[in-house]
Amino acid sequence: MSTKGQADTDLRAGLAELKALPRPVFGHAESLPNAVLGYRHRHPWVQFAYAVQGVLEVQTNAGRFVAPPQRGVWIPAGVTHRVWSTAHTCVRSLYIDEGQSGASPARCRVLEVSPLLRELVRAFSLVPVDYAPGSADERLANVLLDQLSAAREVDLMLPIPADAQLRQLCRSVQARPGEKASLRDWSERFGISEKTLSRRFMRETGLTYRAWLLRMRLLSALPGLERGERVTDVALNCGYESLSAFIAAFGNLFNATPGEFFNRAVERQF
Structure with a gap:
């Protein structure tokens, strides 16, 4: 593996220890086990968790936010939560600097993932962590943010x-x-x-x-x-x-x- 590839892997694996994101938008793919994670946590950035396959659930004090395929959960910065998923769930997660979230409501939401948004998320999950400012990868991140801001909220929250x-x-x-x-x-x-x-x-x-x-x-x-x-x-x-x-x-x-x-x-x- 190249030094750059190793750096990407190390950073993605150590996300829980990060104090700040390496770039305003950071994305990766992961598989989650069929169990409730053993801890509640929060982070100083926005997370958008999208299940390519399987059923994903985010639990907060306010309720359960359930995302079957083609849906994703928007988790604002600072919201304590834990995640559950069905077996073999494949998740594409985006981590977004709070300053990039625009006028998005400061609450968890389930959003519909359009075909275009799905492909943007999939493509961005393969982008290097340290993509260059002003590069095509950064422009892709900006298009992705635009599509997220336009995504339709769906009523899959159980208060x-x-x-x-x-x-x-x-x-x-x-x-x-x-x-x-x-x-x-x-x-x-x-x-x-x-x-x-x-x-x-x-x-x-x-x-x-x-x-x-x-x-x-x-x-x-x-x-x-x-x-x-x-x-x-x-x-x-x-x-x-x-x-x-x-x-x-x-x-x-x-x-x-x-x-x-x-x-x-x-x-x-x-």
């Missing part, structure tokens, strides 16, 4: 409430998405009225409990679908009583059937 009782409720329901999860049962358990609990949930998450539960179940279905499990089995495991109801709900969120959604993702890798 997690700050209230201790509601967080307990949400953790329990997420652990067993296929079980019946009545708000009335939880109100009796907490010793408050169902109406009061419903109002608190809406205030904390911006969603009704029913809408939150629907989104949670659909997001929970993505790893199984990505692994190629039978759609009927995935639907039942996520609490749906019929395949047709699951396919209709999935279509409303993703504008595709489960089969179409992941088949398109595979086709776009090539």
